[in-house]
Amino acid sequence: MFTGIIEELGKIDKIEVNQGNKDFTIQAQFTNELKIDQSVAHNGVCLTVVDISEDKYKVTAIEETLNKTSLNQLNVGDLVNLERGMKMNAHLDGHIVQGHVDQTAICESIETKNGSWVFTFSYDPKLMNVTIEKGSITVNGVSLTVVNSKPNAFSVAIIPFTYEHTNFRHLKEGDTVNLEFDVIGKYVKRLMDLNA
Incomplete structure (x- = not known):
């Protein structure tokens, strides 16, 4: 769950096609605070961190997600809005956001x-x-x-x-x-x- 309050802009460092999926490598300042299997919203799309290396992390968007969102239009160098999952003891400054694009x-x-x-x-x-x-x-x-x-x-x-x-x-x-x-x-x- 998210709040819609963006933490930072991440930069697309690499995009790899893997069958019908795409792996996005993102450069972000908060990468050192992430862990594998953590949810991060990318332009409002909830994706799971699958790899971390220095100041970059990788997420995978499956074909279903690519077909229903604008992620398929991203290119290397593009900036994406990033938000980590909401902490239950934190203020809800935006509104309840699921990270599921309609x-x-x-x-x-x-x-x-x-x-x-x-x-x-x-x-x-x-x-x-x-x-x-x-x-x-x-x-x-x-x-x-x-x-x-x-x-x-x-x-x-x-x-x-x-x-x-x-x-x-x-x-x-x-x-x-x-x-x-x-x-x-x-x-x-x-x-x-x-x-x-």
């Missing part, structure tokens, strides 16, 4: 707003995921508040700290991002659908 979205526009930025994303409504105004959404692993909620799109306002300390500053119009919708909202929607 679907991807496309960055439709980026608007500068006198010291902040508004990013608008569109997603396929056929998967029946929903956002609500002022509700929580996870974009590339970052816990954010929804503004301008629509059936297939939403916007988020990004403060300077988030812009500087995540890969939001590298996003461009047309880029694909990972979305995890609010887990509580998903359960409520499921119960309503069952009772409809």
Whole structure:
């Protein structure tokens, strides 16, 4: 379980194809604090540490994960948002994030707003995921508040700290991002659908 509060940006050092899977070697400052079999969220995708060497560690994304997330579009040198699993005695500063991506979205526009930025994303409504105004959404692993909620799109306002300390500053119009919708909202929607 995660909170959506990004700890640092990791750099993709190497990508190896292994049958239908990809092994990603990530360079990160907190590598010396990791252990084998630990969960780390990469752009919001929970992956397991399988190897550690100096300031780099390796994770494997299976074919299912590659097909349902934007990880398949990563290249060597790309920066990824990293978060280690939540400590149960720590503050929950973001919201409950599972690290299970529901679907991807496309960055439709980026608007500068006198010291902040508004990013608008569109997603396929056929998967029946929903956002609500002022509700929580996870974009590339970052816990954010929804503004301008629509059936297939939403916007988020990004403060300077988030812009500087995540890969939001590298996003461009047309880029694909990972979305995890609010887990509580998903359960409520499921119960309503069952009772409809």
